Amino acid sequence: MLYFSVCDHRPFDAVLFHCTALIYRKHGDPAQVSMNLPNVGAKCVLVKILAAPINPSDINMIQGTYAILPDLPAVGGNEGVAQVLEVGSQVKALKPGDWVIPRDAGLGTWRTAAVLAEEDVISLPNDIPLLSAATLGVNPCTALRMLTDFEDLKPGDTVIQNAANSAVGQAVIQIAAAKGIQTINVVRDRPDFTTLIDRLKAMGASHVIKEETLRRPELKELFKSCPRPKLALNGVGGKSATELLRHVQVGGSIVTYGGMAKQPITVPVSALIFKNIKVQGFWVTQWKRNHSQDEGALRSMLDELCSLICQGKLTAPACSEVGLQDFGTALDKAMQPFTSAKQVLVM
Amino acid sequence: MLYFSVCDHRPFDAVLFHCTALIYRKHGDPAQVSMNLPNVGAKCVLVKILAAPINPSDINMIQGTYAILPDLPAVGGNEGVAQVLEVGSQVKALKPGDWVIPRDAGLGTWRTAAVLAEEDVISLPNDIPLLSAATLGVNPCTALRMLTDFEDLKPGDTVIQNAANSAVGQAVIQIAAAKGIQTINVVRDRPDFTTLIDRLKAMGASHVIKEETLRRPELKELFKSCPRPKLALNGVGGKSATELLRHVQVGGSIVTYGGMAKQPITVPVSALIFKNIKVQGFWVTQWKRNHSQDEGALRSMLDELCSLICQGKLTAPACSEVGLQDFGTALDKAMQPFTSAKQVLVM
Known part of the structure; x- marks a missing residue:
């Protein structure tokens, strides 16, 4: 599972040279840290994370009780929407300005920016509501x-x-x-x-x-x-x-x-x-992993959902937008029973 | 569900004009009675039941606790092998001497003879062991x-x-x-x-x-x-x-x-x-009912099983053969836990 970029390093010249991320070094509570970003390799993209929700499975993963667990230390969060800032020389399908979401769990979305392999994300139309995009993938x-x-x-x-x-x-x-x-x-x-x-x-x-x-x-x-x-x-x-x-x-x-x-x-x-x-x-x-070689399956599912969103037939659940620095309170709220609003970290 | 023949009556001339059957008039214990047989209609066959097992579901049916229950009075037993004695004028696929088993539950096999619609039975090779044939259908x-x-x-x-x-x-x-x-x-x-x-x-x-x-x-x-x-x-x-x-x-x-x-x-x-x-x-x-219009499905399943029987790869479970008159003891034995032998009524 990819928590940190696997992209090639290159001489430093990125505008964003670090990000702030919520990392957990052992199962328990994550902490806010500043991390250097690797260089944007040929097949990679530099993205700014726009919004990332706190889902129950994210919390189970941090607690170490979920069915799949990352190697530690790991950045928390498995879902969210990001905007492409810069693309590597061999990136084909993405360009700066595009919105992307993770193709699989384990990307570590609770951070301000990341360098990701092109193949680990998939684009969305960038004219749908931000919170719909951030909560679409799961x-x-x-x-x-x-x-x-x-x-x-x-x-x-x-x-x-x-x-x-x-x-x-x-x-x-x-x-x-x-x-x-x-x-x-x-x-x-x-x-x-x-x-x-x-x-x-x-x-x-x-x-x-x-x-x-x-x-x-x-x-x-x-x-x-x-x-x-x-x-x-x-x-x-x-x-x-x-x-x-x-x-x-x-x-x-x-x-x-x-x-x-x-x-x-x-x-x-x-x-x-x-x-x-x-x-x-x-x-x-598991569905996404079973269909990871079938680009069309994930694409057509996202197209169908985005079409419903554009028609006003599918809205995001009630969300509370919180800054990354307030993650502690947001995590506490996400663990309350009868939670009526999803906590979404907005970067 | 067919418990008594639906065949047309015709002037009496059958060799066998009655049979002995185990009938239950209310849910509880069956009793041995003598019954007149209807005449053998054009699309019917007169059969002699050769052997019929006592299965747990037969007992549940008598007790009134099974998922499907017959109209009462009903002849007990849902499985068994019979030999064709006489066929009606429009019967196509069966001839005297053939062995047949019920196509569906509910035929009432605990009796010495019956007049049945041709479509309610299916033939088996008559050179397999009697107890294998009697216990094949379920x-x-x-x-x-x-x-x-x-x-x-x-x-x-x-x-x-x-x-x-x-x-x-x-x-x-x-x-x-x-x-x-x-x-x-x-x-x-x-x-x-x-x-x-x-x-x-x-x-x-x-x-x-x-x-x-x-x-x-x-x-x-x-x-x-x-x-x-x-x-x-x-x-x-x-x-x-x-x-x-x-x-x-x-x-x-x-x-x-x-x-x-x-x-x-x-x-x-x-x-x-x-x-x-x-x-x-x-x-x-339910499988048999779902496939009742698909003659080939039941036939090919029985062919496959009979082939295994002929090759000596599939044998009947241990059976105790008992006469119809000893049905009371046989029913008691069939209800014991750790029953090691299936009770089979041999007529």
Whole structure:
């Protein structure tokens, strides 16, 4: 995994000769340091990081509990948008001014600038909102792939999901709505529940219900007006996932992309044998790696998402913009339960 | 579901004008009764049932706890082999002397004779062992499909299964061995464990281990000599299934066909997201219904199995042959735990 540039060094002449980065030398808390940048090699680009979110998986990586861990010391952050400032002599597809995002996890985006290999980034149109670009590569990609790769969903079909207010959940609501797919959105009860209903419905949510409602007869009423879901999306695990699974139609799927509850999923044997429910997982990092040699797959996914953004059908989740120097507070906020706004470092 | 013949009546002239059948009028215990047979309609066949096993699902059906239940009264039994005695004037593919087995569950095989629609049965070669024919339609079909339809297994690949001494388990061992696929066979500890190891190894089992071994370091030793399984087959559920799942290789599958432990499967979220394990189920009855319009699919599966039987590579599980009149004792024995022999009613 690339945390520092692998580009060739060259005699110093860059305008930016160092950057400020959030580095962790051991698993625990990152610290702000000043780092020299290597020279911009022939196949490299010098970029200024514009904005980089703090995602839960970034925190798990720093804590050392994530499925992939970098060699240390490492720059934190796996997502974000950068602007190209300078390109090496053999760089073909990028030019100064272009916006780029990482192709893979592990780039270390929590820094002001970086020298990166051209092949480690992919361009985006630079006329979409900054926060949409900064948060495009993980959650909306996860949502689009899950809505595409597991069940053949047609307009009028239903998808049920928990964690509907998460960044993935909000992207699912909007992308599904754009495709004419109904969504049943399950959220935890909270003081401002009716406000949340209104907000998610304004995004295109067909139904917004509390976790408890999954076990109540009123859900049967709901299924008089919309078909049972072909697809359930699970970002929670535990009982919540088992409850989702109960409502999936015969032959449908439940796809797990997160486990906020830190509990495994309990699957009744009869759901597998007699209802032919398929229980699977999705990890966008693995998808990107599986498709790393297929330029078209990533490009066409990003094009589809950017088109939705341009049409106003896909917006970034609520974000709090914070300066790099305030990262400590931002990390603390990102770890709170019921976080309503994503923390985004703006450089 | 067909429990009694749907064939047209015609003036009585059959040689066999009645049969003895095990019927249940309400969920509970079946009783032996004498029944008149309908006449052999133009598209029907009169058959003598030769042998019919007592499978766990037959008992669940009688108890009223199975996923599909017949209208009552119903003749018990879903599997068995019969010999054609007489065919109707429009019957095309069958002639007296042919052996046939049911195409679908629900035929009611625990009886001495029946008039059946030609389309409800399919022929088998009549030179294979009687007990192989009588037990072919459910368990070996389940084993073959699970080894074929979920992972692309190549010679040298590994499959792990629990309930390895069950009828499905024994078929898995033999079919896998015929294909050059290694099997790790998990069984419950028992007094005659070494005898069981010898018996399963003689069938072609690569490894036979106790449930407890799944949690022990010696399993790591085993994986130095054979690859981690691409496929796990689960007939038990509960902890046993979760233990199997832990050993499946990245991107592999666990397929559930039974739930003897009457416990759901606990699936860690990380196995789904980061190991991309697919958790699915298989029900041979549904497979047959899905392929009911595709004559070739069922035929080619039975041909493949009969070919293995003729080559001596697939044998029936240990069976106790009992007369129809002794069905009460046979049902009691079939419900015992650690049943080592399948009860087969021989008419």
